[in-house]
Amino acid sequence: MSGFETIVGQNQALRALLRILKSGRIPHSLLFSGIDGVGKRSAAVRLAMARSCVCYAAQQRQPDRSSSDNPEAFSDYPCGQCNSCLRIAAGIHPDITTIQPEAGVIKIGEIRNLCRILSMKSFEGHGRVAIISDAHLMNPPASNALLKMLEEPPEQTLLILTARQSADLLPTIVSRCLHIRFNPVSRPALSDALIQHHGFGTDEASTVAALAGGSFSRALSMKKAAWMNWRNWLITELSRLGSSPIHVILALSEKLSKNRDALSDVFEIMLSWFRDILIFTCGSTHVINRDYLAHLEEASRRCSRSDLIQIVNAVKSAQAHIEARTNIRLSLDHLLLRLWQQLNMENPRSADHCEG
Ligand SMILES: [Zn+2]
Structure with a gap:
């Protein structure tokens, strides 16, 4: 099975899971x-597969296999080929229940229904498994209902919660779970996986790995031509920000504010762009946007280092405001006008540049 690339770079977490499986x-x-x-x-x-995989039961009896400490071995533990594994992969195994938020929330009805299912005997004798994705999106009544179940878990059940951070869940829920952290994927691991398994070129993989913030699925979504075109469009807009009239700046703000889902990408691209120019002013070419070297060099001749530091700080500040759910349009207006002002001063390369 090709599980490795989807959980690439998670050695610590996979070793912990391997230890659990090996302990039985x-x-x-x-x-x-x-x-x-x-x-x-x-x-x-x-993990759900490993629990009910017929071949896994056979593997447990093989000392060589079970003594491996290679984290990649976790992906190979369930065979991925038996009837049970195939049905779990297809989401049609009768003993596996998955819950996902609907419209950004998991409600008590979902959790009550889950409790009812888990209290029933398993169809195939390996026990039941429930996976609650984005458990931090449970509302308070749902959280309390889940807590009750965790206090007295039904026999032979395995409950797996996923969440962005444990702090977003009730501490009483967290304390009843074995907590395994999945770190952001490192840039080199992400870049290698994109090149080896997903047909990325070296420069493209390096750019995408840097922009993806350690998220494998985000990196893959950037593979789409539409995303790259959109990113190229945004970089073009950023590079002519200082010479655009105000009504163009405000129109750009309006356009960006309409797609809330893309805002985290907007900020990552903005930060990468202005950081890259800053890096160029210091005479280095270790930049993220390697496909824009000539543009970056040209832009670095028009900006002073202190302006760029202020710009990067302004972008970070606007990002924080928007994450705190302030008015998106106002925050973007404020940010873009600030950048326009900063870039529009036609500063020549000033004395604060680093020596190459
Ligand atoms: Zn199997």
Whole structure:
């Protein structure tokens, strides 16, 4: 099975899961925490597979196999080929229940229904598994209902919660789960996986790995031509910000504010762009946007280092405001006008440049 690339770079978490499997003592409830796209759900599905895989039962009796400490071995533990594994992968195994937020929330009805299902005997004798994705989106009544179940878990059940961070869940829920952290994937691991398994070129993989913030799924979504075109458009807009009239700046703000889902990408691209120019002013070419070297060099001749530092800080500040759910349009207006002002001063390269 090709599980490795979806949980690439998670050695620590996978070793912990391997140890659990090898011990043969899988706890009633686990919490996988980490940012989106680092393999939490994929690992949860694989753990569910390992629990009921016929071949896994055979593997347990093979000392050589079970003594391996290679984290990649976790992906190979369930065979991925038997009837049970195939049905789990297809989401049609009768003993596996998955819950996902609907419209950004998990309500009590979902959790009550889950409690009812888990209280029933398993169809195939390996026990039941429930995976609650984005458990931090449970509302308070749902959280309390889940807590009750965790206090007295039904026999032979495995409950796996995934969440961005444990702090977003009730501490009483977290304390009843074995907590495994999934770290953001490192840039080199992400870049290698994109090149080896997903047909990225070296420069493209390096740019995408740097922009993806450690999230594998985010990196893959950037593979789409539409995303690259959109990113190129945004960079073009940023590079002519200082010479655009105010009504163009405000129109750009309006356009960006309409797509809330893309805002985190907007900020990552902005930060990468202005940081790259800053790096160029210091005479280095170790930049993220390697496909824009000539543009970066040209831009670095028109900006002073102190202006760029202020710009980067302004972008970070606007990002924080928007994450705190302030008015998106106002925050973007404020940011873009600030950048326009900063870039429009036609500063020549000033004395604060680093010596190459
Ligand atoms: Zn199997």
